[in-house]
Structure formats: structure tokens, C-alpha cells
Amino acid sequence: MPVTTGKRADAQRNVTAILDAAAACLVRDPDASVSDIAAAARVGRVTLYGHFASRTELVDAVFVRAVARAHEALDAVDLTGDARQALARLIASSWQVVDESRMLLVAAQRTLPPERIRELHEHPMRRVRSLLERGRAAGVFRFDLPADWLVAVFYTVLHGAADEIGAGRLAPEGAADAITATLLAAFTPPGAPVPG
């Protein structure tokens, strides 16, 4: 985690160039080497090591930035009102984020320890969790399964959709609708009709 403040202007520019290049490379190949990343950033390998002590630290920084950006984008989503509609809105904004950064997650999983991955996923998960609990209180989401599990289902289905799109078996246009229909049904309390 390089300190961008107090550094010279070109140094700061290089840091962001490296982060951009790393993100691009890691998406293409989760095992991209430091040489590849430095070359893509049009920067010497030595310069890269001047800003990031190790490859692991670089991957961590890329992942942290991606999570922060996703958090920022998702904060704009209105989660008030009917919980089911709010869930639909959250999905519509989330799935593209997941689709874009899923290869980055793969790269992170290969280099960062599992606790770190989980640690960085905590904040985004809280958003889903609180929405889930609000919907439960309103009687539109099920109570018979653990909240942890339902949150996991949310993310699992989103990632699964991204994989299906990547494999060409799901059209990106229809993805949001399919995910929404699936998750709304999965969250519906037993006995209640599935919304359609």
C-alpha cells in the first residue's frame, strides 16, 4: 500500500498506471508476472518494486481499489422502499460490477490468503445482509434459512451468472432479469407465491 500523498507528480502517475495495468493484466491472466504488468504500465520493473514491495502487495492494492470502487458505485443505489424492488435494483447494479471484476477475484484468490479475501468482502456483504433483514421484517423474504446462507446465495448466483456470460451461454442483456427472477424466488418464504 504505497503512500500516494507527498510523492512527486510523476511517481503518483506511475502508481496509478501500474494499478491500471495490473488490473488489466490480471483480468486476462490471473498469473500475470510482474514483468508483464510493468511492461503494460510502460514502466521499468525496478520502478514497480519501488512502489510495491512485492507482487502480493501489488495484487492486494489492485483488489482493494476494485472493491472500493464497487462500494462507491453501489452506494448510489436506492435501497429504500419495497425490499423486493430494492433487491432488484441492487442486482441490476451489482452484476456488472461482479462480471467485470470476477477475474480479478480469481487472481486475488490465487495470491492473497483467504482471510484477506473474506476481510475485504465484509463491507459489501453487509449491504446485502441489511437489505435481507429488512425484507424479512416486512415478511417478503424467508426466515427459515440462515441469513449467512442467503447472503452467500446472492453472491454465488451473481458469480455464477458472470461465469455463464463468460462462457457465452447467457446473454448479457438478459442476465439481470434472470438473476433477479432467480434470487427473488430463492428468497421467497415457503407458502408464499413466487413473484413474477
Next chain:
Amino acid sequence: MPVTTGKRADAQRNVTAILDAAAACLVRDPDASVSDIAAAARVGRVTLYGHFASRTELVDAVFVRAVARAHEALDAVDLTGDARQALARLIASSWQVVDESRMLLVAAQRTLPPERIRELHEHPMRRVRSLLERGRAAGVFRFDLPADWLVAVFYTVLHGAADEIGAGRLAPEGAADAITATLLAAFTPPGAPVPG
């Protein structure tokens, strides 16, 4: 793909020992080296290369064997009668298989080309697909989403459950029930009540 027939007895024994050891090692570490696997199999590295031309070929063989065994185990499941109950039975038998071999899948994904992974997943997928279509015809499963997508949801949720168990957030005892409740709801046609 070493030919086990026509080989000497000890050679055949070694091949299975290598496959067993490889499976065990790859589950522990998806990047396990050939040296590790050979040592675990109590076999010289040269002997291993005598049976498998490359590490990739070995991983492929391990994966093929795991898939075949899973196929065999799942063939014992009765998929006749009510489609929802059949789905429940299939889940009960499937999730443990998935849980055991998910690390193997990770290892395969790191070394085998994506087409190969997909190719080997085709047969198991057919089973789910035909059950899905039977349930659709009977009116108990939804028609408003692509069959491909629903099959993908099936596998995604199973793998997600395995991950949750691995992370200690889901009790293995309750897993089958949670998966079944989730998937039955996800497969329920819009307007129909969620079974419980």
C-alpha cells in the same frame, strides 16, 4: 491417459497409487508439484513420468476418474416420481460429491483448458437437465427462464454451499436441507407457492 490393461501387475498398482496420491495432494494444494505427488505415492518421479507424459496429463486423468466415480454414484439415485422429490434426492447425493471434489475442480481449472473442463461436465449436467425438463412438463418447475441458466444455478448453488462449509459458515448437517429449500424455491414457477 495410461493404458492400464496389458501392463504388469506392479505397474497397474503404481498407476492407481499415483492417482490416489495425486487426488489427495491436489485437494490439499491445487499447485502440488510432481515431486510431491510422486513422494506421496511412494514412487520415484521417473516412474510417474513413465506412466504420465506430463503433469497436465496426470491432472486430467485424476479429474476424469473423479468425474467417472461421481457419475457412478449419482446413477444410483432414483429420479422417477415427483420431480421435486427427485430433485431433493439428487441434491442429497450430489452435494457431498461436490464438497469432496471441489478442490480437485480448482486444481483442474488451473491446469486444464476451459473446454476440457466443460467437456467433462457435460454428462453430469445432462442428468440435471433432463430432470428439470421433466419437472417443467409436469408444471412444477418454471418455464420463464432458460434451461441452461437453471442448470447453472443448480451447480452454482452446490459449489457455493461447499465453499460456505469450507469457510465454516454452514454446518454440513444442515447443508442438504438449505440447498434443497433454496433450489426448490428458485425452480418454482412464478405465481406458484414455494414448497416448504
Next chain:
DNA sequence: GCTAACTCGAACAGAGGTGTTCGACAAGAG
């Protein structure tokens, strides 16, 4: 324009992996 911060290429050391060759040795098949 002077200085400190930064960059760069080349080269280094070290680790760890793959796949091969060699020669001596053991074990199954007939």
C-alpha cells in the same frame, strides 16, 4: 538552475518447477 526525488536497463542471485537421460537393480510373466 540546482537539487533531491525518481526512473531505467542490465545484470545478478536464488528458488522452484518441469521433463529427460543414465545405469543399476528388482519383480512379474511365461
Next chain:
DNA sequence: CTCTTGTCGAACACCTCTGTTCGAGTTAGC
């Protein structure tokens, strides 16, 4: 019992990647 098949350890060549060092050159800041 013989002979083919298989096994074994050690060593080899080769590769790729990481992280570091050096000295010379460049750029921003004031």
C-alpha cells in the same frame, strides 16, 4: 529360470519467476 518390463535415485539442462543491486540518466519542485 530367464527375459522382458518396470522401478529407482541422482544428476542434468532448461525454464520462469521473484526480488535486489548498481550506476547513469531524467524529471519535478522550488
